[in-house]
Amino acid sequence: SQTIHQWPATLVQPVGSPLSLECTVEGTSNPNLYWYRQAAGRGLQLLFYSVGIGQISSEVPQNLSASRPQDRQFILSSKKLLLSDSGFYLCAWSVPGTHTEAFFGQGTRLTVV
Amino acid sequence: GENVEQHPSTLSVQEGDSAVIKCTYSDSASNYFPWYKQELGKRPQLIIDIRSNVGEKKDQRIAVTLNKTAKHFSLHITETQPEDSAVYFCAAGSLNTGGFKTIFGAGTRLFVKA
Numbered sequence: 001s002q003t004i005h006q007w008p009a010t011l012v013q014p015v016g017s018p019l020s021l022e023c024t025v026e027g028t029s030n031p032n033l034y035w036y037r038q039a040a041g042r043g044l045q046l047l048f049y050s051v052g053i054g055q056i057s058s059e060v061p062q063n064l065s066a067s068r069p070q071d072r073q074f075i076l077s078s079k080k081l082l083l084s085d086s087g088f089y090l091c092a093w094s095v096p097g098t099h100t101e102a103f104f105g106q107g108t109r110l111t112v113v
Numbered sequence: 114g115e116n117v118e119q120h121p122s123t124l125s126v127q128e129g130d131s132a133v134i135k136c137t138y139s140d141s142a143s144n145y146f147p148w149y150k151q152e153l154g155k156r157p158q159l160i161i162d163i164r165s166n167v168g169e170k171k172d173q174r175i176a177v178t179l180n181k182t183a184k185h186f187s188l189h190i191t192e193t194q195p196e197d198s199a200v201y202f203c204a205a206g207s208l209n210t211g212g213f214k215t216i217f218g219a220g221t222r223l224f225v226k227a
Contacts, residue, residue: 032213043119043219044157044202049212057211090156099145099206099213104156 002027006091006105013112019064019078021108023091026072031093033074034102035066038088050074051096086112115140117205119218127226132190134221136203139184145206146179146186147215152199160201161188193225 006023013019025031035047046059048066056066063082067075074091088109092102116139126132138146147162163170163177163186170177174193179186186205190197200222206215 034215036217044204044217046214046216049214051212055212057214059214094213099208099215101147101159101162102215104158106156 002093002103004091004093004103004105006108008108009106010109011111013081013110015083015112016080019076019081019085019110021076021089021091021110023074023076023105024072025074025093028072028093028095030071030096032096033068034092034094035074035076036090036092036104038090038107040087044090047076048074081112083112086110115143115205115207115214115216117203117216117218119203119221121221122219123222123224125224125226126193128193128195130193132188132193132197132223132225134188134201134203134223135185136187136205136218137183137185138205138216140205140207140216141184142207142209143184143205144208145215146177147204147206148175148177148188149202149204149217150199151202151220157202190223193223195225195227198223198225 003026033050036044050068090107091105094102119136144165149157150160151157174191176189200220203218204215
């Protein structure tokens with residue numbers, strides 16, 4: 001069966017520090033991968049999506065970036081965090097080649113102080 | 114850019130009553146419309162989805178309708194129960210050059226009062 005792992009679960013970082021959140025999927029090949037951000041009491045904002053290694057599409061221009069160095073690995077990064085980057089970050093995957101259900105990781109709660 | 118509007122933001126119903134959540138989308142290329150339920154502190158999970166070639170779909174107490182012409186879709190929950198209390202998200206998916214993209218609405222917080 002397929003599983004998705006996302007870590008860390010919580011993170012407190014100072015303003016201006018770098019960020020790296022990692023997500024891996026097991027049990028499937030070439031999944032569609034996604035990064036979403038959920039601000040407190042808000043909806044899910046699509047940040048990045050990817051259909052394959054090195055193929056990243058960005059939805060929101062900001063100080064975040066994403067990379068997919070391996071087929072089932074998706075990384076969200078920032079060189080310098082802003083206070084406004086605080087939120088709940090969710091990684092998700094879906095079956096490749098078609099539009100189907102997205103399976104979410106457990107999320108990372110990031111607080112920038 | 115593409116946008117999904119969801120209403121209401123908060124909905125309170127009495128147990129046994131029906132709940133209706135409505136969404137509109139802007140991208141005419143959208144062809145996949147999932148609904149997710151997120152309980153407090155948990156990850157969103159799919160409860161039902163509908164594709165653009167279907168106007169209505171039902172699964173027990175949950176039904177979704179889609180009007181592609183008007184770019185509207187709705188979630189209907191009948192005979193609500195306290196365990197239906199959660200945040201519900203609609204979403205619209207489309208295929209573009211970058212891949213399969215799904216845009217979510219802002220969510221509806223549903224309270225079912227016993």
